[in-house]
Amino acid sequence: MPRVLAYPAPPLTAGRIVLRPWQEGDLVVVAEASRDPYIPQITTVPAPYSDEAGLAWIARQGERVAAGVGLPFCVADAATDRARGFCALWLDERHRARARCGYWLAPSARGHGLAVTALTLVADWAFASCGIVRLELLIEPQNAASRRVAERAGFVPAAGMRELHGRALSRFVRAAPHRKVWRPAVPGRV
């Protein structure tokens, strides 16, 4: 099971999006995200924004990959390659086969189901190719849009809350598909 993940090649893609590494040309979406009232509160997206801080944020995404923390994908338009948001797979340091996802979209990209598509792509790939057996999302109870995204991507609410940076967060989980191979109880008889 790999502990340092690499971006899949060819990149994950479905519908209108492709998931690829962050690059300096994505600064515009970081600037838009920094003006969102919520994203800077729950991420390291800089607010107030400056090009220098935005470029440092993009550089940090590459550093996280190199450090083996996980894979922060840029959610980009499949036709134009324009960056529209973020969807990450963060490995759990203590449990080799567990990981957490996080996501945001620029306000101008919302309302088209892109987050569901991105999260589903990342989850399916993590289960199929990264040895992950359980994924977790941490969502503020009042974040109705994110809860809906989680449910549509196959996550279900789990018991217990988590506290992160002083916020009480609800847990949503999705397990890897069960790959049980059916065999007859008595060989040769069905």
Ligand SMILES: CC(C)(COP(=O)(O)OP(=O)(O)OC[C@H]1O[C@@H](n2cnc3c(N)ncnc32)[C@H](O)[C@@H]1OP(=O)(O)O)[C@@H](O)C(=O)NCCC(=O)NCCS
């Ligand atoms: C969460 C987020 C990625 C969702 O973006 P999106 O995929 O474009 O979401 P949509 O606008 O398509 O809404 C997703 C679903 O939630 C519903 N929804 C949206 N806002 C809602 C609200 N305030 N109350 C109830 N439902 C809401 C939509 O109707 C949609 O439901 P449907 O799929 O049944 O039609 C986006 O809102 C965002 O980036 N928010 C800020 C960052 C954030 O919260 N990230 C997640 C942290 S856990």
